[in-house]
Amino acid sequence: MYTLEKSKQAFLEAKAYMPGGVNSPVRSYRSVGSEPPFISSAAGDRIYDIDGNEYIDYVLSWGPMILGHAKSEVVAALQEAVLRGTSYGAPTLLETEVAKKIQAFMPHMEMVRMVNSGTESTMSALRVARGYTGRDKIVKFIGCYHGHSDCLLVKAGSGLATFGVPDSPGVPAGVAADTLTVPYNDIEAIRDLFQKEGHAIAAVIVEPVAGNMGCVPPVPGFLETLRELTTAHGALLIFDEVMCGFRASSGGAQKKYGIKPDLTCLGKIVGGGLPMAVFGGSREIMNHVAPAGPIYQAGTLSGNPIAMTAGLATLSILQQDPTVFKRIEQATDMLCEGLRERAAKYNIPVQVQSVGSMFTLFFSDKPVLNFDDASACDMEAFKKFFHYNLSHGIYYAPSQYESNFMSAMHSPQDIEKTLAVAEEAFATL
Numbered sequence: 001m002y003t004l005e006k007s008k009q010a011f012l013e014a015k016a017y018m019p020g021g022v023n024s025p026v027r028s029y030r031s032v033g034s035e036p037p038f039i040s041s042a043a044g045d046r047i048y049d050i051d052g053n054e055y056i057d058y059v060l061s062w063g064p065m066i067l068g069h070a071k072s073e074v075v076a077a078l079q080e081a082v083l084r085g086t087s088y089g090a091p092t093l094l095e096t097e098v099a100k101k102i103q104a105f106m107p108h109m110e111m112v113r114m115v116n117s118g119t120e121s122t123m124s125a126l127r128v129a130r131g132y133t134g135r136d137k138i139v140k141f142i143g144c145y146h147g148h149s150d151c152l153l154v155k156a157g158s159g160l161a162t163f164g165v166p167d168s169p170g171v172p173a174g175v176a177a178d179t180l181t182v183p184y185n186d187i188e189a190i191r192d193l194f195q196k197e198g199h200a201i202a203a204v205i206v207e208p209v210a211g212n213m214g215c216v217p218p219v220p221g222f223l224e225t226l227r228e229l230t231t232a233h234g235a236l237l238i239f240d241e242v243m244c245g246f247r248a249s250s251g252g253a254q255k256k257y258g259i260k261p262d263l264t265c266l267g268k269i270v271g272g273g274l275p276m277a278v279f280g281g282s283r284e285i286m287n288h289v290a291p292a293g294p295i296y297q298a299g300t301l302s303g304n305p306i307a308m309t310a311g312l313a314t315l316s317i318l319q320q321d322p323t324v325f326k327r328i329e330q331a332t333d334m335l336c337e338g339l340r341e342r343a344a345k346y347n348i349p350v351q352v353q354s355v356g357s358m359f360t361l362f363f364s365d366k367p368v369l370n371f372d373d374a375s376a377c378d379m380e381a382f383k384k385f386f387h388y389n390l391s392h393g394i395y396y397a398p399s400q401y402e403s404n405f406m407s408a409m410h411s412p413q414d415i416e417k418t419l420a421v422a423e424e425a426f427a428t429l
């Protein structure tokens with residue numbers, strides 16, 4: 001019998017010490033109206049909670065664990081690394097190794113700066129864009145989420161969309177005023193905006209494959225238009241590949257769609273499951289970052305040896321096995337196709353959207369192209385489907401405004417099991 005009794009008790013206690021009982025809102029399960037399982041361990045594609053439940057994990061720590069949890073080579077590298085000390089606040093050989101690896105996957109990242117989270121990465125990339133262009137305004141897309149820095153908490157996706165607060169209190173109006181927003185995939189709207197404001201725009205920041213309103217691919221011509229407009233108006237194009245880097249393809253969305261951004265933000269996979277992110281781009285732009293240039297950016301723990309070790313081990317494994325990305329993508333396709341078939345059998349209108357190893361099942365009768373489409377989905381059906389799956393050992397993201405992820409450890413048998421549970425869940429709707 002599935003029970004979350006211990007997790008419920010743990011959540012009650014956690015709420016006394018941390019707002020909402022969590023350290024990131026999406027973990028609280030508030031939008032699906034229940035308590036979250038408290039996790040005790042994870043291995044491969046499985047996670048285990050303190051009540052003894054086992055789940056096939058499609059959240060993967062919100063994306064990073066592409067090789068699966070506790071990958072033996074990564075764990076061994078970390079065990080060795082901690083014995084040499086956990087942080088020096090001084091340069092190490094590891095950082096250059098990681099920078100070279102990143103460049104091997106994404107050649108446009110000629111120079112990088114390591115930071116500790118995706119939030120820091122996008123915040124710093126925007127500062128560079130503003131410092132480099134001498135302009136203040138930035139453009140973001142409605143429903144995209146780029147972390148929680150002030151100027152990006154405007155019409156944002158992920159937890160903000162889930163909890164219905166796309167513009168957070170506490171963001172000064174003056175800061176928000178410099179953030180211009182446009183619907184995702186709306187080529188005409190972005191053209192109009194550039195016609196009016198192009199001279200003042202420092203940068204366009206975009207999730208080139210949106211993942212924070214669920215998985216929404218770019219329509220043909222969308223990314224190309226962003227490239228054309230930013231170039232024509234002297235603005236920078238920032239690809240926030242914190243989520244879709246190493247997932248849309250081995251070289252992220254920039255490789256998949258053949259677009260060269262001016263700056264790229266990476267996080268999640270690049271740190272192998274430890275707090276680590278980077279931003280980077282051409283030498284010409286990055287040489288404006290301190291101390292090479294005047295645009296200030298810093299961090300006590302940035303580039304710390306433990307995160308570098310996990311990142312390097314993860315990227316090395318991905319680089320050594322040229323079939324790994326294809327295999328994970330094929331597993332994703334197999335699952336998505338199976339979900340479509342099972343839903344159709346019960347006449348449940350769904351859109352199962354995927355790019356590479358990211359996917360979302362939307363309860364919608366038409367393709368989801370933007371935030372309005374995502375918001376129009378049947379959230380009650382989502383909730384029921386989610387809970388049936390959770391209580392039968394399938395761990396999906398607890399919001400329609402999130403992507404799910406595949407790892408190299410999900411086997412065909414795991415996918416079959418996932419589909420069998422999905423079929424039962426559809427039958428209950």
Ligand SMILES: Cc1ncc(COP(=O)(O)O)c(C=O)c1O
Nearest residue numbers: 117118119145146147240242243
């Ligand atoms: C596309 C994207 N950008 C930025 C972020 C912020 O990263 P972090 O949560 O590491 O601050 C996230 C995830 O949270 C993300 O999905």
Ligand SMILES: N[C@H](C=O)CCC(=O)O
Nearest residue numbers: 024026062158159212243
């Ligand atoms: N969608 C977010 C990041 O990708 C979820 C992670 C978080 O905010 O805790």
